[in-house]
Amino acid sequence: xxxxxxxxxxxxxxxxxxxxxxxxxxxxxxxxxxxxxxxxxxxxxxxxxxxxxxxxxxxxxxxxxxxxxxxxxxxxxxxxxxxxxxxxxxxxxxxxxxxxxxxxxxxxxxxxxxxxxxxxxxxxxxxxxxxxxxxxxxxxxxxxxxxxxxxxxxxxxxxxxxxxxxxxxxxxxxxxxxxxxxxxxxxxxxxxxxxxxxxxxxxxxxxxxxxxxxxxxxxxxxxxxxxxxxxxxxxxxxxxxxxxxxxxxxxxxxxxxxxxxxxxxxxxxxxxxxxxxxxxxxxxxxxxxxxxxxxxxxxxxxxxxxxxxxxxxxxxxxxxxxxxxxxxxx
Amino acid sequence: xxxxxxxxxxxxxxxxxxxxxxxxxxxxxxxxxxxxxxxxxxxxxxxxxxxxxxxxxxxxxxxxxxxxxxxxxxxxxxxxxxxxxxxxxxxxxxxxxxxxxxxxxxxxxxxxxxxxxxxxxxxxxxxxxxxxxxxxxxxxxxxxxxxxxxxxxxxxxxxxxxxxxxxxxxxxxxxxxxxxxxxxxxxxxxxxxxxxxxxxxxxxxxxxxxxxxxxxxxxxxxxxxxxxxxxxxxxxxxxxxxxxxxxxxxxxxxxxxxxxxxxxxxxxxxxxxxxxxxxxxxxxxxxxxxxxxxxxxxxxxxxxxxxxxxxxxxxxxxxxxxxxxxxxxxxxxxxxxxxxxxxxxxxxxxxxxxxxxxxxxxxxxxxxxxxxxxxxxxxxxxxxxxxxxxxxxxxxxxxxxxxxxxxxxxxxxxxxxxxxx
Numbered sequence: 001x002x003x004x005x006x007x008x009x010x011x012x013x014x015x016x017x018x019x020x021x022x023x024x025x026x027x028x029x030x031x032x033x034x035x036x037x038x039x040x041x042x043x044x045x046x047x048x049x050x051x052x053x054x055x056x057x058x059x060x061x062x063x064x065x066x067x068x069x070x071x072x073x074x075x076x077x078x079x080x081x082x083x084x085x086x087x088x089x090x091x092x093x094x095x096x097x098x099x100x101x102x103x104x105x106x107x108x109x110x111x112x113x114x115x116x117x118x119x120x121x122x123x124x125x126x127x128x129x130x131x132x133x134x135x136x137x138x139x140x141x142x143x144x145x146x147x148x149x150x151x152x153x154x155x156x157x158x159x160x161x162x163x164x165x166x167x168x169x170x171x172x173x174x175x176x177x178x179x180x181x182x183x184x185x186x187x188x189x190x191x192x193x194x195x196x197x198x199x200x201x202x203x204x205x206x207x208x209x210x211x212x213x214x215x216x217x218x219x220x221x222x223x224x225x226x227x228x229x230x231x232x233x234x235x236x237x238x239x240x241x242x243x244x245x246x247x248x249x250x251x252x253x254x255x256x257x258x259x260x261x262x263x264x265x266x267x268x269x270x271x272x273x274x275x276x277x278x279x280x281x282x283x284x285x286x287x288x289x290x291x292x293x294x295x296x297x298x299x300x301x302x303x304x305x306x307x308x309x310x311x312x313x314x315x316x317x318x319x320x321x322x323x324x325x326x327x328x329x330x
Numbered sequence: 331x332x333x334x335x336x337x338x339x340x341x342x343x344x345x346x347x348x349x350x351x352x353x354x355x356x357x358x359x360x361x362x363x364x365x366x367x368x369x370x371x372x373x374x375x376x377x378x379x380x381x382x383x384x385x386x387x388x389x390x391x392x393x394x395x396x397x398x399x400x401x402x403x404x405x406x407x408x409x410x411x412x413x414x415x416x417x418x419x420x421x422x423x424x425x426x427x428x429x430x431x432x433x434x435x436x437x438x439x440x441x442x443x444x445x446x447x448x449x450x451x452x453x454x455x456x457x458x459x460x461x462x463x464x465x466x467x468x469x470x471x472x473x474x475x476x477x478x479x480x481x482x483x484x485x486x487x488x489x490x491x492x493x494x495x496x497x498x499x500x501x502x503x504x505x506x507x508x509x510x511x512x513x514x515x516x517x518x519x520x521x522x523x524x525x526x527x528x529x530x531x532x533x534x535x536x537x538x539x540x541x542x543x544x545x546x547x548x549x550x551x552x553x554x555x556x557x558x559x560x561x562x563x564x565x566x567x568x569x570x571x572x573x574x575x576x577x578x579x580x581x582x583x584x585x586x587x588x589x590x591x592x593x594x595x596x597x598x599x600x601x602x603x604x605x606x607x608x609x610x611x612x613x614x615x616x617x618x619x620x621x622x623x624x625x626x627x628x629x630x631x632x633x634x635x636x637x638x639x640x641x642x643x644x645x646x647x648x649x650x651x652x653x654x655x656x657x658x659x660x661x662x663x664x665x666x667x668x669x670x671x672x673x674x675x676x677x678x679x680x681x682x683x684x685x686x687x688x689x690x691x692x693x694x695x696x697x698x699x700x701x702x703x704x705x706x707x708x709x710x711x712x713x714x715x716x717x718x719x720x721x722x723x724x725x726x727x728x729x730x731x732x733x734x735x736x737x738x739x740x741x742x743x744x745x746x747x748x749x750x751x
Binding site for chain 1: 373408409413414415416418419422423426427439440443444446447448451463509510511538539741742743
């Protein structure tokens, strides 16, 4: 009952977004698209942070791999500027997953803060590569992409591109939702709660975590491909630690272990950073305030709000009942 | 539950909608105004430079009362944090939401390379007042019909500078420069000119942009070099000469213009005395126009203007010239570019006109850091005294346009370091 209502709410929100966006101002359309791309990244991180309990600080690396792959294919091989755009999406997912598969070999053996540090270091390796390998990545200049692909539909149109990104987002949300509800997802949660017990029960926890890590990398790569075409510029600035931290904050703000929370966090942060900042010069205080208040009062993130309200209502209802009982007994 | 949620957040939603609505009507309601977007780093390590940039433009606007021959100027400053991807997002905002007719600025060369495609994609004029990325007005100029430059190309002052270094009798020079496009192009220009008159660059070192500790680099300098060529940006400029002096190195130091810019000069000590650099502007330029500019700027903002301020002040002046001709009407992007490239002006930096690739041709000044009194200020201060002027230097120097464009853009590996040991 509870989860069905949640499901309906999500579907309703998505439909509303789909219908309202084309009528928004062109800047807002671009921002919504940004938010959706980051939502995919945040959700991929949520698989690690929220469901498996692995706080990764290297998620931008996969975004970067996907983005650089797209940019290099487009500029040096003229690939991915027509129908092959879809191939690039698949390749992007693949390269993200492969990178994660490689990094996972080093990272998965650690937990907690050590995992954080290792993923941070590995993420910075990708940044270093992007910054230093001039002949391929353009170094600090980054790579400017040619106009977006055109194949019957013209992706250069921002609304069309929004639909494509929206589609990718919905597919990601759906597949990730199926993943976390599957027995595999359940065992990930089990690992998060108590890994030794899972191991005693006979689960290969290393393999579980490794697979989760690779899957998260794949979605990160997908976000990278979409990001590259959205921004038109791929630069080491995107692959930097700050992007990883942003993704982490999005998940924490929205509510880890909820999938949708990451998406909400992404939307809130993108709009605070890129929309509010154009109105208030002191927008950073607002962003900081939101973080602090969330951590102080909503440890479960923004997704914890309905839960809290329900909780309070239940409490006041039960209090009302006890009052009634008391008055009845008098 | 949902209704309660809406009740709780409804007012916030309404406020948000109101804000969206207001910003839209603002953009649509103004017809006879000129909206200029300005991108500069207002936070982060380059915040001071960003302030200098916007101050320069603002000062000209204040002088003319925000009125360009009848067009009311709406000057919108956005913070790009000194990062190219942020600059792209903010440029999109300026164009899409504020509906600016043109956007100006950006600081780093990499930001210039990032912003130019935005101008092509969204068909909006981009005036590169600071980003000196060579190719914007060289090999890639045809790709960016809406880009015009009022600043300079990175290699422009360094071609004559290389020749000057030969004249001083330097034979072997070590180069240390910030590791990004601007650094490559400054060193590249210097190396090409210096080596074609018989000099040798014997070592090239690339510390990352924003390096504060040069400890690992300074000891590796070749001991038998005649001089050191440096290119530092922002806070790096301050640290490098200090650490060089502390290391006891007394070789002559040459530098790209930004290494000794007026914005770092007041914070520098005697360790930079005698260092020589080349740029199209010096606050110590002894012309009546510049004297007036420096005094006015100093009175208003309490500091000596840097080239960052001068370049944007001049940009505003040039835009105003165009509007004088159109009588306050926006001529459309293509026409505006055309008219702006035809402007010839006597400015604080000297006479300026644009070549057929939309890059300025102006004087290049060889400047030496000296402690002296200038413009009637009663304290001894550090100034970039002009010791030699190369008049009307274009971006191709003496090499000829077609010949020059055949070579690749200056990079970490070009020109190759033939004499590196």
